[in-house]
Amino acid sequence: MPSHSNPTITTIAESAGVSIASVSRVLNGLPVRDATERKVLAAAQSLGYVPNSVARSLKSSRTNQVAFAIEDIGNPVYLAMLREIQPVLKQAGYRLVLHSTGADLDEELEVLRGLGQRYADGLIISPIRVTPEHLAELERATAPVVVIGSLPDGSPVDNVRADSRTGVEMALRHLRDLGRRRIGFVNGPLDTVPGRSRDAAFRAGMRRWGMVLDEDLVHVGAFRRRTGAEATRALLAGDAAAHPDALLCANDLIALGALDVLRERGLRVPEEVAVVGMDDTDLAAASWPALTSVSLGSAERGRRAAQLLLDRLADPGSGREPRVVTVEPSLHVRASTGGDRVADDGAAPR
Amino acid sequence: MPSHSNPTITTIAESAGVSIASVSRVLNGLPVRDATERKVLAAAQSLGYVPNSVARSLKSSRTNQVAFAIEDIGNPVYLAMLREIQPVLKQAGYRLVLHSTGADLDEELEVLRGLGQRYADGLIISPIRVTPEHLAELERATAPVVVIGSLPDGSPVDNVRADSRTGVEMALRHLRDLGRRRIGFVNGPLDTVPGRSRDAAFRAGMRRWGMVLDEDLVHVGAFRRRTGAEATRALLAGDAAAHPDALLCANDLIALGALDVLRERGLRVPEEVAVVGMDDTDLAAASWPALTSVSLGSAERGRRAAQLLLDRLADPGSGREPRVVTVEPSLHVRASTGGDRVADDGAAPR
DNA sequence: TTGTAGGCGTTATCAC
DNA sequence: GTGATAACGCCTACAA
Numbered sequence: 001m002p003s004h005s006n007p008t009i010t011t012i013a014e015s016a017g018v019s020i021a022s023v024s025r026v027l028n029g030l031p032v033r034d035a036t037e038r039k040v041l042a043a044a045q046s047l048g049y050v051p052n053s054v055a056r057s058l059k060s061s062r063t064n065q066v067a068f069a070i071e072d073i074g075n076p077v078y079l080a081m082l083r084e085i086q087p088v089l090k091q092a093g094y095r096l097v098l099h100s101t102g103a104d105l106d107e108e109l110e111v112l113r114g115l116g117q118r119y120a121d122g123l124i125i126s127p128i129r130v131t132p133e134h135l136a137e138l139e140r141a142t143a144p145v146v147v148i149g150s151l152p153d154g155s156p157v158d159n160v161r162a163d164s165r166t167g168v169e170m171a172l173r174h175l176r177d178l179g180r181r182r183i184g185f186v187n188g189p190l191d192t193v194p195g196r197s198r199d200a201a202f203r204a205g206m207r208r209w210g211m212v213l214d215e216d217l218v219h220v221g222a223f224r225r226r227t228g229a230e231a232t233r234a235l236l237a238g239d240a241a242a243h244p245d246a247l248l249c250a251n252d253l254i255a256l257g258a259l260d261v262l263r264e265r266g267l268r269v270p271e272e273v274a275v276v277g278m279d280d281t282d283l284a285a286a287s288w289p290a291l292t293s294v295s296l297g298s299a300e301r302g303r304r305a306a307q308l309l310l311d312r313l314a315d316p317g318s319g320r321e322p323r324v325v326t327v328e329p330s331l332h333v334r335a336s337t338g339g340d341r342v343a344d345d346g347a348a349p350r
Numbered sequence: 351m352p353s354h355s356n357p358t359i360t361t362i363a364e365s366a367g368v369s370i371a372s373v374s375r376v377l378n379g380l381p382v383r384d385a386t387e388r389k390v391l392a393a394a395q396s397l398g399y400v401p402n403s404v405a406r407s408l409k410s411s412r413t414n415q416v417a418f419a420i421e422d423i424g425n426p427v428y429l430a431m432l433r434e435i436q437p438v439l440k441q442a443g444y445r446l447v448l449h450s451t452g453a454d455l456d457e458e459l460e461v462l463r464g465l466g467q468r469y470a471d472g473l474i475i476s477p478i479r480v481t482p483e484h485l486a487e488l489e490r491a492t493a494p495v496v497v498i499g500s501l502p503d504g505s506p507v508d509n510v511r512a513d514s515r516t517g518v519e520m521a522l523r524h525l526r527d528l529g530r531r532r533i534g535f536v537n538g539p540l541d542t543v544p545g546r547s548r549d550a551a552f553r554a555g556m557r558r559w560g561m562v563l564d565e566d567l568v569h570v571g572a573f574r575r576r577t578g579a580e581a582t583r584a585l586l587a588g589d590a591a592a593h594p595d596a597l598l599c600a601n602d603l604i605a606l607g608a609l610d611v612l613r614e615r616g617l618r619v620p621e622e623v624a625v626v627g628m629d630d631t632d633l634a635a636a637s638w639p640a641l642t643s644v645s646l647g648s649a650e651r652g653r654r655a656a657q658l659l660l661d662r663l664a665d666p667g668s669g670r671e672p673r674v675v676t677v678e679p680s681l682h683v684r685a686s687t688g689g690d691r692v693a694d695d696g697a698a699p700r
Numbered sequence: 701t702t703g704t705a706g707g708c709g710t711t712a713t714c715a716c
Numbered sequence: 717g718t719g720a721t722a723a724c725g726c727c728t729a730c731a732a
Contacts, residue, residue: 006468006492006709007709008708008709009709009710009711010709018718018719019718019719019720020709020711020719020720021709021711021712021718021719021720021721021723022717022718022719023717024710024711025717027710027712029437031717032717032718033717033718034525034726036717036718048490050463050466050467050468050492051467051709051710052467052468052708052709052710052711053467053468053469054404054407054408054411054413054468054469054708054710055408055708055709055710055724056709056710056711057404057418057710057724058404058405058408058708058709058726059710059711059712059723059724060710060711061404061724063404064445065469073423073429073433073436074429074433079423079424079429082423082448083423083424083450086423086448086450086514087450090450093445095449095469096447096449096469097415097434097445097446097448098436098446098447098448099446100433100436100437107395113400116398116400117400117401117402117403117413118356118400118402118403118405119445134708140398142356161716193520208573215474256636259638263638281635282632282709283632283633286606286633286636286637287636287637287638288613288637288638302481331723334713356725357726358725358726359725359726359727360725368701368702368703368727369703369704370703370704370725370727371702371703371704371705371727371728372701372702372703374726374727374728375701375727375728376701377726378727381701382701382702383701383702386701386702401725401726402724402725403709404724404725404726405724405725405726405727406706406725406726406727407708407726408709408710408724408725408726409708409725409726409727409728410709410726410727411708412706534704647717
């Protein structure tokens, strides 16, 4: 039965009748006489020795931890990132420290500053908004940081971006090819990174494919189901001739709300109104009709971010140029725009 | 501009012209002469000093970290736990280390053993299966552990349980009250904790409410959408008189698969077949018809587990009896059994 | 009030 | 090959 207090190399050294240096050597596989090795291993075994990672970290100044900071893990987009990041880090021998900051900018900055405490060797962060304070903290960060989300050119850290512009273009082109011309757009808040970029993408995309943008068909609310419902009600309020024949929703939750109201009004989807969501979360496949959705590649963004960070960590000779990676979007066509009616198998088994 | 190498209390001491002890005292708010305090704070400020948490941990033998280990964060049940655990720990000043073990029992045991490395002050774990090895490791754990999921009586650690028995009873009673008698059951693997307990709960529940259990209406597969679809097809294969008039599905994903096939066959839900899921995930509200689902209180289980652990951590005088907490289930009635047709707002905004 | 010194558990550099 | 011994950065008796 192993003793209950924690054995250290000193304990083992005494027990085995050697010096702590020899114990350390054995435990680290350095050359040692056979007999010594045996004695040490036997003692370690019988005492139930486990190396203390904190002491190791102090000596090596490496924690073997990487932090990942996001606004809310409940958001499927961040969850998708996390699911990719986790195994990549584990594979490389790093533990994952998870920070969920809430919609609080200060907490986000706090995480950035917290790096100075050296509890982690690096950080992956997907900021809600990028303020000058963010850039200042990134500048002075004492450990490698990778940012998921767009950063101004010339920013000092590695950066993994989505391409919502192209993603929205794909969706609009799909709708145009289906003969739709009166495209409604339901967005989240314009003072968030995704809200603003999706708004810009919608405007650019409409122009790109030569469609007329009717401001009456553009609604802004929250990234929630309720917004989708309310906006859709509003869009269906006036003259039928003015109704949209397609809706682009800035995320899947909004699209679900839109579907609720279309169903309630007896409008057929996609025959009368086609609906497209964004982010391609599990909800898209769960809804009925299943939702066509633009994927901005969250999973891949997570994976790429983790790889960039590991790369930095592996190469101590830093000073390299910050790298920018842009992940390709993709369009997943399902029943809500007339695509495949066979449901795909959801992602998360139990 | 702060120097780029890391200032330590030694650096500050030199810069301020005092001893490291004084620096430490100032930083920890111990009584110091005013002038000293000023000098030290000024030096710390201008050098951009941040205390090194590793060194602190080595000295204090507290890491201010808590580990949370689950099979897969993609599983909404574990995600719900995580979402509750995280803020509770943060509030108490602990960082969260996340382990996703995959379906691998060895990795799970590895996490338990890893506690010996002292990288965390405590652990919350929700094991896939509880083997004798698990119990042995729990016995010798060097830090407080809380297990989410049932443990044999007399196990040495705190334990937060679901009550699937009562949850299933609620669902079956609901179906019986709707006049349903031929209840089908679609389950996941029987060699998993949830699979086994849900099977037992179904059998007990049918007995409890005086309904006849027809083994032909019981199907076992995976906890996936495909299983729901396949089982439902099989259940609808024979004589119409033998078809079930209600389906209890062991999780929401299975229920979605059942809905797919019922829709494909033109069977009305709930009029011809009522459907109930389990776990009450976001998918339940997203589906159409929205899914009635049994919640086993994952969120609350997470919260309670975190509280139990904090409790242990706060009270160094340990040796207290292990505590067992059982969380009440609840039934969320929606359209798939004739409940409210108004969709609720999904959980995760963006 | 302040400084010196020892120790938390490891690793690594010396001599022997 | 092995054993003292000095760090790593911090806290804290103890002595001044």
